[in-house]
Amino acid sequence: MSASILCNDLLQYYHNRQFLKTAEDTLKRLESLNADYDALLRQVEHDPNSFNRIASAALGRRPADVNTVAYPEVTAEQLTAARRALDDPNRQFAEPVTPGWLGRCCTGPRRTILFFAGAFLVLISFVCFSPAAKPAVEE
Numbered sequence: 001m002s003a004s005i006l007c008n009d010l011l012q013y014y015h016n017r018q019f020l021k022t023a024e025d026t027l028k029r030l031e032s033l034n035a036d037y038d039a040l041l042r043q044v045e046h047d048p049n050s051f052n053r054i055a056s057a058a059l060g061r062r063p064a065d066v067n068t069v070a071y072p073e074v075t076a077e078q079l080t081a082a083r084r085a086l087d088d089p090n091r092q093f094a095e096p097v098t099p100g101w102l103g104r105c106c107t108g109p110r111r112t113i114l115f116f117a118g119a120f121l122v123l124i125s126f127v128c129f130s131p132a133a134k135p136a137v138e139e
Contacts, residue, residue, distance in 0.1 A: 001114070001115055001117075001118025001121075003105055003114065004105065004111045004112075004114040004115040004118065005115070007102070007106040007111055008106075010098075010106075011106060014097055014098040014099070015097055018097045
């Protein structure tokens with residue numbers, strides 16, 4: 001009976017728990033990206049040539065030195081495949097937000113039936129398990 005009454009609150013609880021888990025995962029990912037960015041900044045500060053190497057690799061420019069190995073050419077199909085793979089590497093299949101039993105219990109007719117079945121069980125317990133009446137005292 002209490003599950004049918006508190007159904008909306010239980011649904012909200014499980015949704016909030018899922019949002020909290022998603023927020024924590026996002027926070028961990030952002031902290032990792034910040035640490036990587038800080039390490040990259042420290043590396044650029046300590047080695048001025050690293051900026052030139054990163055810029056030429058990121059922008060696709062040819063190296064100025066003739067003794068440097070040329071970068072391999074990449075096709076557009078390979079780039080789109082790599083972009084899809086790197087789009088969200090931490091993506092996992094999401095767990096169901098709510099348990100199955102709660103989803104089934106919160107549908108309209110089932111919720112009403114659950115409420116009346118619980119009320120009926122409470123009435124049966126009061127009738128069958130109530131204390132015995134005390135006999136009247138004769139004078």
